[in-house]
Amino acid sequence: MVLLTRVDSGSSIGVNGNMRAETKSAVFHRHLNRDFLPLAKSEGNYLILEDGREVFDASGGAAVGCIGWGNKQVAGAIMKQVLDAPYCASIYYTTRVQEELCRALVDSTSGKMARAYIVNSGSEAMEAALKLARQYFVELKPSQPQRTRFIARNQSYHGTTLGALAIGGHQYRRSNFEPLLMKNASKVSPCFAFRGKFPGETDEDYVNRLAKELDDEFQRVGPETVCAFVAEPVVGAALGCVPAVPGYFKAVRAVCQKYGALLILDEVMCGMGRTGTLHAWEQEGVVPDIQTIGKALGGGYQPVAGVLANPRVINVIRDGTSAFVHGHTYQGQPTSCAAALEVQRIIREEGLLSNVREMGTLLSELLKTRLGDHPNVGDIRGRGLFWGIEFVADKQNLTPFPVDAHVAMEISELGLTEEYSISVYPGAGSADGIRGDHIIIAPAYNVTSKEIEMIVATFGRLVDDFFANGKFAS
Known part of the structure; x- marks a missing residue:
């Protein structure tokens, strides 16, 4: 039994099992032959x-x-911001609510991250993270413009825009668009004990094997060409809530450090408290160079996501051009910031x-x-x-x-x-x-x-x- 069934005639079967005529919706739904x-x-x-x-x-x-x-506190914060200033042209202005949100996010890392960049979706956040990693090496002294590659993992998902899709390893979402995707992203195995560990293999041996695979991939593509390794601390949509075995992220961090590459952790789905700490990397004993956040940042009350960067990255940009060559019309959107700030305050104050x-x-x-x-x-x-x-x-x-x-x-x-x-x-x-x-x-x-x-x-x-x-x- 299924809830929604495709019918070749253009009609559909709804939740009560009765066939009904196509609804003539003007919405470009995820599936055009289904009722929602x-x-x-x-x-x-x-x-x-x-x-x-x-x-x-x-x-x-x-x-x-x-x-x-239906949280009225969050709704009230959004409405207040709509009346105060619903939009901010970030090329000229900032808002108190954006400043407070970014300060709260940075402070939540005990200073391990230095700045926050607010966007509207996880895909946007990942696009920004990739570009920031590239710009970091362009502005690094001495400059390393040859770093143009990224290494990520199979069975991962980092977003649906073309850059994020190229980094991801979700085959179904990629397949139609492979010819459009950048070719400078390669993949290694995920840390997936259920299907990846050999019989009798210890966690330590498994971690060492995966770290060697990553090291070998750096060597294969040329370690001097790699901007960053990208991974989800707990893999979400592509694998279904898979945490790494103990020691894995320390091991891959060491490989990145060995070759001077950055570590980007995608916490869009698993972060902002979902796995028990505000940032999932806190449980891994590592600090990323760049981190993406989303989903639970605003709890669904407004479209909002973000990028956090540590002092290593921010200092290079600040001491170089001081300008991130990136931007969105709605970055730092005030009502989204207001929603996220209130949601995070509730999470904190209500324990x-x-x-x-x-x-x-x-x-x-x-x-x-x-x-x-x-x-x-x-x-x-x-x-x-x-x-x-x-x-x-x-x-x-x-x-x-x-x-x-x-x-x-x-x-x-x-x-x-x-x-x-x-x-x-x-x-x-x-x-x-x-x-x-x-x-x-x-x-x-x-x-x-x-x-x-x-x-x-x-x-x-x-x-x-x-x-x-x-x-x-x-």
Whole structure:
């Protein structure tokens, strides 16, 4: 059973299973032959449809919602800023709210990062990070203009604009646009113990093997040509909440230092508290040269993302031209800054990070108890309130389902039907970049233990029913 089914005639089947005529929407939706659920209101942890039905938001959309919905304090901050100054031409002006947000972000790193640059999406943030890395080497004394390459990882996702897409290793999102992507980005293996570790291999041996692979890639392309190594501390959409094994990021940082390259950490999905600390790198014992943030920065109340750069990078730009050759009409947009500043204040003052850690432990334990022995659940992994469940056709051999089975998408769509009324986030490609289905569960930071219990009970029933009643029933 699926929520939304493509019908060749141009009609579609809606949530009640009845065929209805194409809605003649003017929206260029993600899929032109599907109807989409009409969202009327969001309140607390619930999404309320126009017919009044409530859907529990167990993933915060794409791990965006972090304080729940309908927060009047955030709405008030946005409205005040709209009336005060809704837009700022950054070529001439700054605003107090942008200054306060960037100061709060820099201070949250205890001075390890020096400046923040506010944009509107994670893709924009990654584009800015790549350009900043390049400009750093152009302005470095002596200049190193030969550094034009980036090394990233397979089965990663860093955004959908052309530069960010070139760095990413999500094959489905890349495939149509390969001829347009820059050719100076190469990939190494992700740190993915579930599928990457050899039988009997220790974490230390695995880390050493991956570090050698990265070192070999530097050597292959010419270490003097590499601007940066790019990675997600906890891989989000492409792998489904995969944290690195202990010591991995210290090892890759050492390789970058060996060759004078920068380390860029993409925390758009896993950062700003989602994994239990405000910055995911705090748990890895490393400090990036450049960091991207997004999603939980503004909690879904406004489009907002950002780039943080450490003193090493900022000092070179300051002592050189002092001007970052980059810019957006809406960078530092005041209402977005106001939303982010208020969301971050709420997270800090309400002590929500401790709740992320506490509820994350509970979510982990309950998921593993409820689904760990399921014949089609291969792995349950994550950190904080960022958990992924990977599905397999054969648990013994970890065989993924065929691509055209769309297992994760169908599970998530079934979850939106009235019987379950739960929203979870589907993903694919975790096995080899194309095959491999996973679901992400990433509730708001203020989720309660009762809600965690409800999420696991409902999702467990959803998974059981899908595999028992669907086309994969044994």
